Amino acid sequence: MFLKRFTFLAILATVFSAAHGKQLDATFDLVRFKATDKQNMVELYCSVNGNSVIYKKVPGGYQASVALEVQAADSAGIRHFDKLLMKSPVVQDTAVFQPAFNLQKRIFLPNGNFKFSIKAQDANSKQPASNIELPLLVNYKKDAVQLSDIQLIDSYSKSSEKNEYTKNGYKLVSYVSNFYPKGLNKLSFYTEIYNAENVLGKEKPMVVFYRIVPTRDNLAKLTIAGQKVMKAAPANVLLQELDITTLASGNYDLFVEVRNEENKVVATQRRLIQRSNPLTINEEVAINAVSPNVKDTDLPPAFTNLDSTKFDLYLYSLKPIANATENAFIDKVAKNGSNFQKRSYLYNFWKKRDDENPERAWLEYKTRIEVVEKSFANQTFHGYECDQGRVYLQYGPPSKISDERTDVNRSSSRNTDSRPYQIWQYYTLGDQRNRMFAFVEMNLGNCYSLLHSTAKGEINNVAWRAQARYKYAGSKNQSGFDRDSEQGSYLDSEGNETQTPGQRLPQNR
DSSP: SSSSSSOOEEEEEEOOTTTTTTHHHHHHHEEEOOOOOOOOOEEEEEOTTTTTSSOOEEETEEEEEEEEEEEHHHHHHHEEEEEEEEEEBBBBOTTTOOOOOOOOEEEEEEEEEEEEEEEEETTTTOOEEEEEEEEEOOOOOOOSSOOOOOOOEEEEEOOOOOSSTTTTTEEEEOOSSSOOOOOOEEEEEEEEESSSHHHOOOEEEEEEEEEETTTTTTTTTOOOEEEEEEEOOSSSEEEEEEEEOOOOSSEEEEEEEEEEETEEEEEEEEEEEOOOOOOOOOHHHHHOOOOTTGGGGGOOOHHHHOOOGGGGHHHHGGGGGOOOHHHHHHHHHHHHHHHHHHHHHHHHHHHHHHHHHHHHHHHHHHHHHHHHHHHHHHHHHHGGOOOOOOOHHOOOSSSSEEEEETOOOSTTTOOOOOOOOEEEEEEEEEEEEEEEEEEESSTTOOEHHHHHEOOOTOOTTTTTHHSSSOOOOSSSSTTOOOOOTTTTTEEOHHHHHHEETOSOOOOOO
């Protein structure tokens, strides 16, 4: 739906004077909705850690305040500006734990590319404000089924009121984070579906599927899933609650998909979810532990004849192909395990994948690790920590590599200056064909960043060339996004310019 996903989470942190010992900790989230055919609603959510601000004496107790300045501007100028003051509840004792206090604010904007900025300051501190500045694209259409961003919900209830917290008959208090710690076992979310009646037909049946799947794990089975049958309307609402009690630690995508009565996908949306749900010792033993009867000498030579100084490298290099449960245990084995436990875990990991010949499977993957470490590691990161290394470990060597000098699809009509980049082409990728990955050197001397891919489960951003088009210092805003770069251009699924209408601002898949 959008050129680039920009529901964002950004931490503001400003160190204040040592006398107060406070550091402002505020989390912001932006979620986009369609209001009318000519206007869109961007909801700003802010949550301030109540222990990170300075409290002043007020009638009845003590209170903290955070001043916000919010601005949205495009090439025509400032479209929205607002000054807001967040106030904490009045408390009696500032020495005890203080709860977070929140704000929700609606901003109305037309379709367009905007630079969105927030300035935040503890109103009781003399320290300068902290700033966030980033691009924001809003592009709702009339002739396509589209989904709003996914709003994560802290609490909800039916309501007939009309205020900043209510939509479509519900009071929705936003959960201003994508992190779900152990003990928080319910995940609620809200999203809206637009134009289904115009595109599918009045009251035509459609099915909305929602699921939580491991990020970058294309072979993983569905973890948590559900569906809801709806009748097409000008706007449909999906509000659901999922039980994540058994969801293991890891990164996930909350994925929503709309299908018509022919079972064809007509709209998708996703949001990153992070889960921390450490296993108990009994669960770890049941899933991962080596049999107590197994000895070091029982392991095949490929696992006993290893350089012990590389055990942690070998373990962490499994992460690109490990599932969420395995990833959580890898961290613990690498940190606290004995050399025997590390060798044993490597053996068990590969025996689960190739029961007949785990040695062969491990040695083939070990060769990948050596290539990745030699090709992509630097003084700061190991190879598996770089996007190129992760992709190589997960998918193997690419069929073809192009760079900014040999890229045949690079437009000659644009500025020829460019950051270094590589395009990896995979002719076959499991059950997929002709998939590409675009990596760009976003910071000098650092790992290349994966900005776009056509593979399932990977980041999809067809405007990646706009981010690669300019060198590190130039007439760009601080986010590095050229807000006018794709104006009037049509793009194919790989981000190449095309003359075919209807491909502008394609939907993320």
